[in-house]
Amino acid sequence: MIRVGRADFDTAAELAALGPAGAVVSFTGHVRAEPGLAALVLEHYPGMTEREIARHVEEAERRWPLTGARIVHRIGRLEPGARIVLVAAASAHRRAAFAACEFLMDYLKTRAPFWKQEEREDGTRWAEAKASDGAAAKRWG
Amino acid sequence: MTTVLYFAWVRQMIGPSGETLALPDGVATVRALAENLRARGGGYAQAFADLSRLRVAVNREHAGFDAAIADGDEVAFFPPVTGG
Numbered sequence: 001m002i003r004v005g006r007a008d009f010d011t012a013a014e015l016a017a018l019g020p021a022g023a024v025v026s027f028t029g030h031v032r033a034e035p036g037l038a039a040l041v042l043e044h045y046p047g048m049t050e051r052e053i054a055r056h057v058e059e060a061e062r063r064w065p066l067t068g069a070r071i072v073h074r075i076g077r078l079e080p081g082a083r084i085v086l087v088a089a090a091s092a093h094r095r096a097a098f099a100a101c102e103f104l105m106d107y108l109k110t111r112a113p114f115w116k117q118e119e120r121e122d123g124t125r126w127a128e129a130k131a132s133d134g135a136a137a138k139r140w141g
Numbered sequence: 142m143t144t145v146l147y148f149a150w151v152r153q154m155i156g157p158s159g160e161t162l163a164l165p166d167g168v169a170t171v172r173a174l175a176e177n178l179r180a181r182g183g184g185y186a187q188a189f190a191d192l193s194r195l196r197v198a199v200n201r202e203h204a205g206f207d208a209a210i211a212d213g214d215e216v217a218f219f220p221p222v223t224g225g
Binding site for chain 2: 029042043044045047048051073084085105108109110111112113114115116117126127128129133
């Protein structure tokens with residue numbers, strides 16, 4: 001299940017929706033509190049985002065024996081502490097769930113068409129892509 | 142007609158978030174389209190000044206500047222993604 005929208009999410013409810021599985025691994029990303037940062041404003045490319053994420057979920061399902069995956073990504077204006085993203089992977093065994101969750105998160109960072117604008121005390125600026133995120137995604141080959 | 146979309150600072154420099162245009166004669170790749178748009182000047186010249194700073198999607202899939210484009214395609218220009 002992939003969902004992109006403004007609404008906040010309830011992590012426990014999202015994980016419960018994955019149904020019974022031996023192992024569920026999830027990652028929740030929040031807006032980091034940084035000096036001077038008032039909020040992040042996220043935008044995306046409707047129509048491409050969902051498709052791009054779905055392709056990576058399919059790839060994760062090819063690589064690991066998953067029983068489910070769930071990705072929720074928020075857009076709009078989010079203040080420090082707010083939830084931005086949830087990635088959850090379910091499998092019979094923990095190794096597959098851990099690996100798939102990390103794989104999905106790495107690809108989300110480097111391929112899913114989202115952009116963050118930082119609202120700061122001294123104005124706005126667009127977040128720069130991090131080389132470390134690119135390197136993290138590359139290790140999956 | 143071809144749909145061209147702009148996101149993040151590319152959109153901010155150009156103004157509108159997208160437009161529909163007839164591919165000019167001889168424009169058959171993303172790079173040629175980007176150079177054509179750059180020649181319009183103003184915000185376009187600014188947004189397309191350095192293509193190495195831009196990423197591209199054709200028909201909602203990541204593509205390169207050498208990708209072929211034709212009438213009816215959707216081409217998007219944007220900075221490297223920063224989601225997650």
